[in-house]
Structures are given as C-alpha cells and as structure tokens.
Amino acid sequence: MSGAISVLVIIAVIVLVVVRQCRARRISDDRRWWILPGILIYMALREPGLTDPRHEALSVTFLGAELLVGLVTGAGWGWTARLWHEPDGSLWSKGTRATAFVWAGGLVLRAALYGAATMSDIRQGSSALMAALAVTLLVRSGVLALRAREVRPAYGGAAVGPSPQPAWKDRV
Template identity: 30%
Template sequence: MEPLQIAALSLLVLALVVYRQMRTRPARSRGLLVFGLVLTVAGVYGGGLFDTGFSVLGVAVVAVEVAMALAFGALRAWTVRVWRDADGVAWSRGTGWTLLAWLVSFAARLALFAAGGALGLTYRPAAALVFAGLTVAAQAVLVARRGRTFAGAEWVPAAPQVARDR
C-alpha cells in the first residue's frame, strides 16, 4: 500500500473510531480494543518503523510515539463519561473533552512527524498505524476498566437504545 493510501485510510478509520466513541455504547465493548490491536499488528507487520539511516534516533522517535499514543489514550479514557443504568449495565460516551483530546493527540502526532522530518528521518507510514492502534487500544482498555469499577455492573451488552443517559 502506498504511503498516501495508508494516510487516507488511517484518517478515515480514526474518524469512524471517534464517531463511535461519541455515541452511547456498552463500556465493556471489546470491538475497539480488537480494532486497535489489529491496527498495531498491521503497522508492525508493514515494517519500516525505524529509519535505518539513523537507528538510535529512529528508535528514540518510535519510543516517544509509543509513549505519546499510550498517554493520549489514557487522557481520552479519562474524558469519556461512564455510568451504570438501572439494570446495572455500564455505558460510556465521549464528551466534548474527548473530541478535543483527539484533536490534540492528532496535532501532537503531526508535530512529532514534522520534528522527525526536520531531524532528517524519513516518513514511516506504518508508524502512524502503530500510533493509532496503540492509542485506541489503550483508551478501550481504560474505559472498560472504569466500567468494571461500578459495583454489581453486569457485563451483558444491552441494546444501545435501552441505555438511559443520566
């Protein structure tokens, strides 16, 4: 796949993920976790994560990208509203802060990409997939964990139209 195609696909996929996060859904949803892991594996499998011309610098940039992805996933998980309905089912929905955190994480990723370019590193499209996958998976795990903190919360997915937003 060409770098431009990967970038376009990544943006489309992230737009879908953000859209889903802004809707009410069960807090235990494993779909985003699996999706994040698939993106991460696809990015690693795609190769070229490290710029071989600058091996130490390339590894350092990837390490910073991984740390940023996990940190932004945690930040967004913190901004997601999680509650339990009368039936004991835990639900979640993104807030305006979640959307803002997505925009900030996207801007930070672009800034890191620009900084790497200024340092002479070449573009690695697979790194964008790894970043996206890790950040989505981290957020999914932490939102599900928050949903489990409700004592007696059932983990039987109910239909979203049954959820009562309080």
C-alpha cells in the same frame, strides 16, 4: 501494502473511532476490545519503514515518543469518557469536552513530532502512525474496561464490581 492504502486505513479507523466516541454507546462485556488495535499493530509491524534506516537511533527515539503520545492520549481519552448505567442495568459511554481536548492535544503533539522528525531529515512512514493509533486505541479500551468494572448503577440493576463500603455513620 502501499502507503496510500495504509493512509486510507488510518483515516477510516480515525473516522470510525471519532464517530463512535461522539455518540453515546453501550459498553458490552465483550472481551474482544483488543482486536482492532491488534490488527493495526500487526499491519504496522508488517510494513517496512517503521523506522528510518538512515538514522536508526533517532528514528527509534521519534517512534518511542510517538508511542508515548499514543499511550498518554489513550489513557486520557479513557479516563475522560463519561460512563453511566441505564435503568435496565446496561453500561454506556460517551466522550466529553475533556475528551475532545485530549484528542486535540494528542494531534498537536503528533504534528509537532512529525515536524521535528521532518526537520531532522527522518522519514516516518504511515506504519509509525498506525502503531501509535493502535496503542491509543488499546490503552483507551483497556482503561474503559477497567473503569467499567468499578462503575455501579445509581439504582436497581446488578452492581458491577465489588460491593460498596458502608458510610462512616453506618460503622459506628
């Protein structure tokens, strides 16, 4: 796949994810939350140029840093999203201001890494960005799935997760 197509895929995924994050969205009990990140990882690994062959060790270091930024961004994104139950028992999610700050911080860190790699004469292809985006989405979806199991409805509906512990007054 050419570099232009890879860039278009990355932009399309980011737009899709950001638009979906800004709107309240129902979280289903779908077990396929890993498919989009899996496709992105597959596409990133298929592309040549994940690392720069002229500076292999330093290139792998920058790739590792990029993946670490993706992991932290995804975790922060998943933990800052607001989760709630509707009266019908359905679980919903929406990004918060903190989520926007996490995204902005992740973008700034990625830009700084890209700048440092460029100043070090290391070529980073779109596959590195695609792999980092896949890690971000995978971790975010995993954190949301984990949090969704622990969120209980405020009233009515079936509880999700273990039953609540009695208050200290109830145990006397």
